[in-house]
Amino acid sequence: MGRNTRKRRMPLATKVTAGAAALALGGGGLIWANFHASAHEENAGHNRTTSQAAQVATIDCPDVGQQLSDVPDRARGEVDGELASMDQQITDAYQRLVTTRRAQDGDPQFVRNSILGPLKDRRKALIDRIKLEINRAGGQADDSLDQLAGCTGRPADQQQPGDGQDGDGQDGDGQDQGQDGGQNQDDNGNGAAGPVAEDFIDINDVQPNSRGLQNGLAANGDSGSTGSFTTDCGVNENNLFNSDNLIAAPGVDNGAHHTHDYVGNQDNDAFSSDEDLAGADTSCQNQGDKSTYYWPVLRLQDGTQEFDANDQGGGAEGNVGKILKPAQAELKFVGNQQGDVVAMPRFLRIITGDAKSFVNGNANANSSWSCTGFEDRQVTDKYPLCPEGSQVVRTANFQSCWDGQNIDSANHRDHMAFVQQDGSCPNGFQAVPQLQIRLVYDIPAPVIETGRVRNPYAVDSFPEQLHKPITDHNDFINVMDEDLMNQVVECINSGEDCQ
Template sequence: MGNERRLFALLICLLLGGGLTAAVLGATRAADAARSADAATARSGTTHSNTTHSGPTRSGPVDGDFVDLRDVPPGPADPPPTGPGGSAGTVRVDCGRDEEGHYNEDNLVVSPGLRAGAHHTHAYVGNLSTDAMSTDDTLAAAPTSCRGGDRSTYYWPVLRLPDRPATRPRENAAGHGNAGAILPEASVSVEFSGNPVSQVVPMPRFLRAMTGDPVAATAGDEADVRARWGCSGSPDRSTTRYPRCPTGERLTRTLVFPSCWNGLDTASFDHRSHLSFPGAGGICPQGTFPVPRLRISLAYDVPPGAAIALDSFPEQRHSPRTDHAMFVDVMTDAAMAQVVACLNGGRHC
């Protein structure tokens, strides 16, 4: 009996000792994780909580993100003039300006199947059902805000007035430093154009596309920065910074999509490889084919003296260089054929 008691006591000591060791290790790992999180916070300027900042000073944008547009020189024509073999037509699709208030924090193109995968809020025109869980079938069956029945989805990050309280539905949904009243678009233009040196071929149905770089502020280069900001009174001037516009002019955003398709894929692992931008003269890279060039133009009535901030990932600090947009082509093959015929025929439809 004495030996059994001694063995039992030894076993209890071993168990207690193991539990104590596990507790110490657990506490150490938790402390290490907290220190790592604190270090990440210090690097990114964000907080652990879901509390959002009330203004632009703590999380951006900064003074260097703004420019007086009168200090920006006029730029070259975009696209270049159409040559004799090009497709000079244009097609405008009237999809409204999101009067329906279609907002969410999803990104079907980049993060399909992941709710709130964008970590910031997108505004939409076109397909009224688009969210992270959309499929080709659900998109094809959904209602649309576009006249003529185009069920394509067009979307971009919202622009906010960070010093004004969020009071409407979804204005408090994004978190991650994206706070304040959403500034609604005063106008939205969806336009397809041709190629200056060649005829275009149809986009495949359910083609996914994106333009711009949502991580441009930390990317180390601006190779994928595509969005341009401007003022309504100076359409020949544009910048990658927030423009300070003269009184009475609207602030504008222009988002042009890549228009050279690899002829095979409707999507790619990096969301870019299947589509590329033409060269300076409009010529598509070898192995790609020109498709209709999508341009989304947005305009805003910014209250005098109001602060503005583009929704972004927290570490991007609302940099205007991170502006971007996404598109899913849900036109029927017949509708896309009409677009191509108009562009190649040099008409304005």
Template sequence: MKRRQTWSPALKSRPARIAMAAVVLAATGALTATFVSSGGKGTADAATSLAQFVPIQNVRPNVRDPRPTAAASTGRFTVNCGTNGNGKFSPDNPVAQPGIKNGAEHVHDFVGNLAITADSSNADLEASGTTCRNGDKSSYFWPVVRIDKSVRSGNQVQQALSQTQPAVVCPSVRDRLPAVPARTRARVDRLLTELDRLTADANERMTASRGRIDPAVNKQVLDSLRTRRAALIKDISATVGNAVGNRPGMVSLVDCDISYDGMHAAMHGTAHAASTKAGQVANPQVQCPTVRDKLPGVPDQALAEVNRNLDELDRQISEANERLVTTRGQGGAAFVDNAVLGPLRAKRIAVLDRIATAIGRQATRPQGLEVLAACTLNQAPAAPSAPATPSGAPTSAAALPEPQGPDFELPGNTGGIVRPAKVLIEYRGNPVSEVVPMPKFLRTLTGDAKPTSRGPANARATWTCSGFTDRLSDKYPICPAGRQVQRVQDFPGCWDGKNIDSDNHRKHVAFADKTTGACPQGFRAIPQLRITISYNIPRSVQVKGQYALDSFPEENHNPFSDHNDFINVNSTRAMQGITTCINTGKRCS
């Protein structure tokens, strides 16, 4: 199972209930985090600060679309992918935190692609089934909304933060590499070790922020780390790629984050533990020992065969995860073992043997790979220990908690999940030009899950009520009777024409100008994705401030931390159809 790669001994993951309130921009321009609440089930007071709620009638109209020109693309293509009726919930974020299990620390609704996890490759995504009626295999996912009537104690949260050492979290490069040629193994290991050193140095810089949130320091640390990691990862890609004639794309692994999940350990034993039922796990996923990071250098003659088999191992896990979603609730207690894990183990044994044989034809056959065959489900006992990595690098920190109980709860994110009444997925045009097809496997996001610890520059107001879409709020809306709570999430509608991802997951796309609708210089208009999520939430719950967004611990359900993520897995033909529909001014689905 992939785990957070960190270097802070303070990071532990135990069930806890934590919460954080609003973010204000002080006169100096610095962000101040105000903690007002935290854990424990109770009988009085709102679950979230009432200061975070606003009657929608009190929000002035603020949505103004640019006037279309004669060259505008005015069509619209709608996709029906359902409302996550199959219950695909996960705290993974495959766009912002690839390869990091439970990295979001909050639960997402997933629609579209059925197999996607934090570890999914493009080939895995393309082979998946989908909930979308038109066959679109793209993945669309956003944080869930919960109703929770818990009482929270501000003192407990403040104390938890005071004991927390912020830690740098980075995607692992070791276990995402293709087979490393034997003649480059030593150099790749040195570069990987240097990546470890950069992370350790960044964590040393974070010691000055113990017990507090400092967005300015966070930005300095992450910007410097990103630049240096990008250079090293590019070097690793070139070293491996030049040997085999095909450079692996690893830009998605560059960006790191600042984690405050050490707060979990400081606040263990509260509502999360009390309100869950042991053994009940949300949206179980297969966890298997990693293989890529356990292999020695591979002889040139065996590289192609080993890489094919490594990809086959990934595909097998992806198929097993999809089967867990599509067969949920079927069979008896032994169904998963007999129908999923048993067959998966047999397939993995065969593939691991093929890998060992391919290497053994040209060099010493690696021993002990069969110990990597057995897989479990999340929260099951750990798999047998595997051979050490060639570099002897330290392993990552303990995994974050899995969602638990009938409500799929995580520390700080408890209460019943509100299922969307409707999810409207639209691809829209541009007011000043035609659109070009977005590339397959484009990754993009909107909003920011961490406006407190990273600053609000990328955060977006998304909240409104049905019938009031001329205004969006950065607070939770209180709607008139009979109206639905809505989240309207617009994605960037401009693309750099080259890249499907970037080192901060943002630079390869951009938002059009708010006034004119034109894309920035060097960017081209693509079908602009808008996702509108509607909820039937009792007005009494709204008035009492008892519904809130799942969030990272330092955000405490901050409505301004709303966000949405997307990976385009439309076929080239389907995306061309979407583009033609939009450019010809039609309404299609």
């Protein structure tokens, strides 16, 4: 599959597309303030209780991209572009949601009529274009995609899609979803839409070995291929940041709507071709590893005005505060419990986790949070509060079964799979080295008092995902040269630990 070769070289700090809009609305992340509707508002010198309409905390839209499995190669660029436009539509609708609280207070149908209805129409137009592009390229578009046009409104405390929604889940505005949804929950005082106190948990309250997801099981064990290969690529000392996503939104500026850390390959933006990646510099000590490893940044919401405070992907989309680089970034490839691994193809793309899992649910979620000294305790939907002297840990164990043919797929997932419970790959898949990323951070523990959190840390996210910890994800493109990949495979299959 060819990649977009159109070039753009603009550091995030110089982007101006969102600057004027952000300033017009008060600058920085302030446009996202008051996301959680509080029980009372100041109005004309007195308190008034907000209406139930203000309880609609975020927008829940079916993920069209996840449902695409049969997109001809020559249509994928156009389809990825339409999907990125859908993400922008949701961002725009969410911005309207959080900046029209007073209008919602006066009209219980405002969200339905002025936000969700027009959003459904716009999404339907893009779905029609996606279907047309698939059919023109010789594919067969699924007419059931039309059912994914409608979005719902939901309160912040609604943890799973479908809970309490209107009948078909397509047109409801969420206004009947619980009398307390969104009430008595304020923003955290930093002008950001989350996290809130309920998003944190004391690591001592997490039960050992209780992580609820099967995704991300470690592939290697006492049998099979037991070796490992560790690559040292630093902790982004070169300050390579952007809000693009070369895998999911190639050719689309700000396709991620949140900022990424990058280590390894130094030519990472939405317009980088495979040839660009192959010819780029790398931060890895082994110069044969030009792979790109990237993940959403963590931020400390302490009021710091970062370089992207008024930019898309940054403060203009609710990602505010001081960017925290990991103190350690451990990148390790391991084997398979049942047998040998084979070499990854060059330019293989893998996404693990789901940036939209707060509304999508757990199907592709693969977040894992812990603290040093407590790593037998892993949590997926909470940020850990670590005791003094302990550091926050983010871990991602990638899919390690490859379909043997494709370096990518229409939904960027079908060409890869997780190992099964016994450590084997599903039928038709073969084991490749499993990438495990462990990021360790020095973060002062947030203070939680009277149901509010002060100076929280949070992962960057799409605006409507509210910085929920379960939205954490990691991305990888293999750009190792052939000799190095063969060395990785040999080390793993022979039971050696190499670096």
